[in-house]
Amino acid sequence: MINYIKYIGGYFLMLKEVFKKPQKGSVFRESLFKEIEDLGINSIGIVAFISFFVGGVVVIQTALNLDSPLTPKYLIGYASRESLILEFSPTLISIILAGKVGSYITSSIGTMRVTEQIDALEVMGINSLNYLVLPKIIANVFFYPFVIIISIFLGIFGGWVAGILTGLVSSADYILGIRADLEPFHITYSMIKTAIFAFVIASIPAYHGFYVSGGAIEVGKSSTRAVVWTSIVIIVLNYFLTQMLLGK
Amino acid sequence: MIEVTNLYKEFGGTPVLKGISAKFENGKTSLVIGTSGSGKTVFLKCMLGLLQPDNGDICYDGRHYEEMSGGEKRNLKKEIGMVFQGSALFDSSTVEENIMFPLKMFTDMPYDEKLDRVNFVLNRVNLENSNNKFPAEISGGMQKRVAIARAIVMNPKYLFCDEPNSGLDPKTSIVIDNLIQEITDEYDMTTVINSHDMNSVMEIGEKIIFLKNGIKEWEGTSNDVFRTNNEAITDFVYSSNLFKKVREAQLKEGL
Numbered sequence: 427m428i429n430y431i432k433y434i435g436g437y438f439l440m441l442k443e444v445f446k447k448p449q450k451g452s453v454f455r456e457s458l459f460k461e462i463e464d465l466g467i468n469s470i471g472i473v474a475f476i477s478f479f480v481g482g483v484v485v486i487q488t489a490l491n492l493d494s495p496l497t498p499k500y501l502i503g504y505a506s507r508e509s510l511i512l513e514f515s516p517t518l519i520s521i522i523l524a525g526k527v528g529s530y531i532t533s534s535i536g537t538m539r540v541t542e543q544i545d546a547l548e549v550m551g552i553n554s555l556n557y558l559v560l561p562k563i564i565a566n567v568f569f570y571p572f573v574i575i576i577s578i579f580l581g582i583f584g585g586w587v588a589g590i591l592t593g594l595v596s597s598a599d600y601i602l603g604i605r606a607d608l609e610p611f612h613i614t615y616s617m618i619k620t621a622i623f624a625f626v627i628a629s630i631p632a633y634h635g636f637y638v639s640g641g642a643i644e645v646g647k648s649s650t651r652a653v654v655w656t657s658i659v660i661i662v663l664n665y666f667l668t669q670m671l672l673g674k
Numbered sequence: 675m676i677e678v679t680n681l682y683k684e685f686g687g688t689p690v691l692k693g694i695s696a697k698f699e700n701g702k703t704s705l706v707i708g709t710s711g712s713g714k715t716v717f718l719k720c721m722l723g724l725l726q727p728d729n730g731d732i733c734y735d736g737r738h739y740e741e742m743s744g745g746e747k748r749n750l751k752k753e754i755g756m757v758f759q760g761s762a763l764f765d766s767s768t769v770e771e772n773i774m775f776p777l778k779m780f781t782d783m784p785y786d787e788k789l790d791r792v793n794f795v796l797n798r799v800n801l802e803n804s805n806n807k808f809p810a811e812i813s814g815g816m817q818k819r820v821a822i823a824r825a826i827v828m829n830p831k832y833l834f835c836d837e838p839n840s841g842l843d844p845k846t847s848i849v850i851d852n853l854i855q856e857i858t859d860e861y862d863m864t865t866v867i868n869s870h871d872m873n874s875v876m877e878i879g880e881k882i883i884f885l886k887n888g889i890k891e892w893e894g895t896s897n898d899v900f901r902t903n904n905e906a907i908t909d910f911v912y913s914s915n916l917f918k919k920v921r922e923a924q925l926k927e928g929l
Contacts, residue, residue, distance in 0.1 A: 450779050542762040551751030
């Protein structure tokens with residue numbers, strides 16, 4: 427228990443160092459664009475692939491569960507849209523990104539630690555936490571909402587393709603359902619969740635990478651721990667955020 | 675001059691440095707020698723501020739490290755160059771980017787001027803035409819030379835090297851040793867080298883500090899090393915067969 431408190435304390439102390447003014451604006455901008463490419467743009471492919479197919483699965487499963495002749499077919503589109511906006515894209519994609527991006531962040535920072543590259547930064551008088559972690563957090567928090575919007579659109583498109591190909595729902599019914607009773611706050615809720623999860627996806631793995639000690643095996647173990655803890659924190663935060671933002 | 679007074683550091687109740695005091699003079703190359711585990715790297719890391727000593731004082735030309743503010747410490751570090759044991763080059767950056775990094779971070783020089791400075795130091799370490807290579811594409815000796823180039827690109831007053839010869843063949847080791855010595859003389863730097871390489875002791879050690887089990891066991895010049903009767907240092911120096919034979923020959927000739 428004491429160890430957990432120590433880790434949580436260490437995490438917040440790390441954040442205190444991270445959120446300091448960058449030492450050189452031009453270097454920070456350069457790092458930020460590099461991180462947007464590494465963490466954001468390079469994740470679009472896998473997100474698009476998963477979203478398209480899961481969107482299709484959601485539509486097929488919804489259609490098979492709403493097979494009563496009394497249930498209007500447009501509900502398939504409506505239910506799929508709501509599941510994609512409320513849960514699948516912000517939460518499930520974030521957990522997938524916790525694995526992909528989280529392990530990348532821990533292993534890259536952890537390798538820098540064990541090969542003394544972080545010591546080299548410190549000896550130069552550079553705040554290494556601020557230099558290495560801040561661009562990752564900012565890139566994630568501001569770019570991931572775009573990734574999630576892409577995921578929502580592709581999920582809905584994947585659902586439409588699956589509905590048409592399987593004949594479970596007509597294009598007109600599906601589109602009617604997609605457009606029915608759209609609650610704009612659900613999109614806001616989805617984006618708020620995404621931004622918070624993006625912060626977690628960058629900061630928890632960075633903590634695990636930065637404070638690793640030992641060699642290659644420890645970096646590997648640290649990456650695994652980072653992914654596990656990031657996923658746990660996302661799931662727990664998802665519960666509280668849902669209760670806070672959507673609960674009556 | 676760097677003055678270290680009564681430096682003490684322990685890890686989990688085990689003392690690693692037990693009150694070491696030493697002076698490192700300007701324009702001189704000082705060697706800290708000792709067997710693996712004697713506390714050399716911890717000593718160097720404490721001097722660099724990478725580890726917080728439990729007790730003692732480190733003074734850089736009258737500036738006491740512990741009394742400095744965060745900003746003053748950062749400014750001091752701009753005067754320090756460091757060559758790490760494993761070179762510690764940024765592996766996703768080219769040789770040129772590695773060396774240019776401190777200039778980008780701490781100066782407002784235009785790009786052409788920075789490039790000129792990079793080429794100048796690369797030339798100084800005899801590594802022309804390697805600008806666009808990545809650390810993984812060059813040999814260990816070349817990596818060490820890039821690390822030296824990065825360490826001196828800001829014209830530091832103090833140069834620290836942690837086992838600069840580790841993993842290098844004897845011939846390349848001598849090249850690196852001579853390079854460090856020449857640069858120290860050229861820029862009038864205070865250079866501190868951690869080593870357990872006896873060739874370095876013979877080549878460049880103007881002042882030698884011998885550590886054993888976290889204690890400063892002996893201090894002197896490279897000539898004194900081979901004349902001392904201190905048992906610990908003779909054990910260390912003559913542990914290699916080559917030096918043992920030299921010693922036996924010396925004793926036979928009554929030297």
